[in-house]
Amino acid sequence: MSESSTPSATETWLLRFGTAGALVAMLGRGKRWWMVPLVLVLLLVSVGLLFLTNLPYLAPFIYMVF
Amino acid sequence: MPTYVLGVSALYHDAAVALVCDGVVVAAVQEERFSRLKHDASLPVRSAKWCLDRAGITADQVDWLVFYEKPLRKFERILTNAVATFPRSSGAFPRQMRAWLGDKLWLRGNLCAAFGVRPERVLFSEHHLSHAASAFYCSPHAEAAILCLDGVGEWATTSLWRGRGSEIEPVAEVRWPHSLGLYYSAITAHLGFAVNEGEFKVMGMAAYGVPRFRAEMDPLLHLEPGGGFSIDMDKFSWHWHASEAAGAKLQAILGPSRFPGTPFTPTAAAGEGSPREVEECQRYADIAATAQAQIEEAVLHLARHAKSTVGGDAICLAGGVALNSVANHRLASEGPFASVWVQPAAGDAGGALGAALWVWHSVLGNPRGAAMRRADIGRDTPIARSREILEDLGGRPEDVGESAPERAAEDLAAGRVIGWMNGRCEWGPRALGHRSILADPREAATRDLVNQRIKYREPFRPFAPSVVAEAADRYFDIPAAAAAPVRFMLATAVVRDEAKAQLGAVTHVDGSARVQVVDADSSPEYHRLITRFGELTGVPVVLNTSFNLKGEPVVSTPVDAMASFTRSGLDVLYIDGLRVERPK
Incomplete structure (x- = not known):
């Protein structure tokens, strides 16, 4: 819609880190600390997959797995 | 300078956009009207562009973009539920995580990229708050009880609110997995119709039956003396299964589920056709009639509780269950309120409008405007x-x-x-x-x-x-x-x-x-x-x-x-x- 306001790639990554931080903080506020390891593992897996799917040699195998 | 608020609902079903300028609804439209995909859930970019064009503005001029629910809280519910129902949830969990970690969780960035709005201008309402706002702020009532009934939002499946002037405050809620909307959807699936599409058909089918399955079905949906309700979750699977809302246990109670597309003809239900056809059609019609009667009584039960706790003469309804016109009739004719109000887009699409009005009235503190009197606020062609x-x-x-x-x-x-x-x-x-x-x-x-x-x-x-x-x-x-x-x-x-x-x-x-x-x-x-x-x-x-x-x-x-x-x-x-x- 409006090109000028669209966040850059760096901003997008910062927003994602912000979202992850907000998620962990929310779990803390709700005294759901037991979920933090689960969330961290899931976030690490998702970040890892994002990197891997951007590697042209590995991406086809990632898509095959999922 | 006028203040523009863009409300967005998406990523579950019925994605929609509503543009509000100084509290007045400029345009509101569902994405399916552009994509031609029924119940399209994708981010409603085309709807938003049309709304902005209609108002003669660009995305830079949008003061606030508000999403109709809180994705992080929803994610928390999905994780908690997956742990609570492990190992039965192990089939659904990878699919849910793929959707959430790939896309839904990073909504703020995705909204900014899709709609061209700066991150600091993006807000998130709550699912049932958006529903409540869509009903109350569009109504003519200065004060009202607000009852939201749907499948599920973040955690709430049914909620009661008190609306007064520009303020909406929570009173009570029923939480996941106990859900009237999902109960009706489970029966919809049992009767061979598509969930989120066939509920209207169940309502129509119910008229051909009599509620003779009360003894079997009343234990499934129990109305609590305190005003709430509970579902016998042992008989349903929507809280752990990826695609089935109910399984063998429900069939053991109600008989085999209807195969999708099997003829259900009024003549067969009225006693014509082969004896087996008649018996089958009548059984399905009676199940539909029983579920419909249960939902009507649940709505009346909740409304009576609303009257005793919130009081007043008016009640505003929202959520997908509020589209059940037969239940609304019973509420209007037998319920304790002198006036019932339902916003035309009571389902999730209406959340876009509610979220936008919530920002204008509650967050920005502006007084109420005129009530909604007409529903033709969507797309047109010169x-x-x-x-x-x-x-x-x-x-x-x-x-x-x-x-x-x-x-x-x-x-x-x-x-x-x-x-x-x-x-x-x-x-x-x-x-x-x-x-x-x-x-x-x-x-x-x-x-x-x-x-x-x-x-x-x-x-x-x-x-x-x-x-x-x-x-x-x-x-x-x-x-x-x-x-x-x-x-x-x-x-x-x-x-x-x-x-x-x-x-x-x-x-x-x-x-x-x-x-x-x-x-x-x-x-x-x-x-x-x-x-x-x-x-x-x-x-x-x-x-x-x-x-x-x-x-x-x-x-x-x-x-x-x-x-x-x-x-x-x-x-x-x-x-x-x-x-x-x-x-x-």
Whole structure:
């Protein structure tokens, strides 16, 4: 819609880190600390997959797995 | 400088956008009207662009973009639920995580990228708060109890709020997994209909049955003395299964589920057909009738609790269950409130409007405005462009100008079935005389003709009548408390005995009709059309069904209308002041 306001790639990554931080903080506020390891593992897996799917040699195998 | 708030709902079903300028709704539209994918859930970028164009602004001028729910809290519920129901949830969990970690969780960034709005301008409402706001802020009531009933939001599945002026405050809630909406959807699936699509069919099927499964089904949905309810979750699987809401345990209670597409004919339900067909159809109809009765009683139960805790004379309903027009009728006729209000897009699409109004009134602290009186706040096409499109498509339009309503009435009186496209699209699932298929309501045969030749839908489903306000009481017994819902076709009414012979095509098997009352102020052209039809035939009522073919969204543009016109048995098409007749 409006090109000028669209966040850059760096901003997008910062927003994602912000979202992850907000998620962990929310779990803390709700005294759901037991979920933090689960969330961290899931976030690490998702970040890892994002990197891997951007590697042209590995991406086809990632898509095959999922 | 005016303040623009863009409300967005998406990523579950019925994605939509609502643009509010200084508290006034400029436009609201569902993405399915652009994509032509029914219940399209994708981020509604095209809807947003259309709304901004309508207002003559760009995304840079949007002061606030508000999403209708909180994705992080929803994610928390999904994780908690997965742990609580492990190992049964292990099948659904990877699929859920793929969707969430790949896309849904990173919504702030995705919204910014899709809509071109800065991150600091993005807000998140709560799912049920958006529902509550969509009902209360659009209502004419300064104070009201607000009851939200749906499948699930973040955690709440049913919630009670107190609305006063510009403020909405929570009172009570029922939390996941106990859900009226999901219970009705589970029964919908058991009866062989698609979830989030077939609930209206269950409501229509219920009229053919009697609620004889109360002994079996009442333990499944228990109304609590304190005002809430609980579901026997041992018999259902929506809290852990990826796609099935119920399984073998429900079938052990209710018998085998109906295979999708199996014929359910009213004649079989009425005692014709083979004995086995009759027995099967009647069992399904009785299950539908029982579930419908349970939902109606649950709504009454919740409303009585709302009356005792919040008080007041008015109740506003929202959420997908609030589209159950039979339950709304019972609430209006037997419930404790003198006035019932339901916003036309009571389902998740309406959350976009509610979220935008919540920002304007509650976050920014602005006073209430005028109540919503009309639902035609969606997409339209300039008539010159319509003419071009019709000519390009070989339609040979006749310019009838201002006399279109009268000409259409004459066509109806001559027994023709017409496609009627007038002005802007309706907001919500109901066609209210802007994107409607219209026919003569007097003969029952018309219902079968429209079903078989045009809509291609199940023969047991009823059609709705539209009646001019001046004659509504002559034909229908409408509870005083339902005066508002019947304007948006959101409550049924009882067809008066003396009128049933005149309304054969729109009177359901139980003597009810999902009536729309049309007044001259909010729908002048449609009111003229029905009035003229009344002058010609003596019956100021028309059969009104949504202008779409089976499985498609309601038409939006002249191209959509022509596509439906050419593929169906419609006789005449009206687009604003243009008339197209089917070549003989």
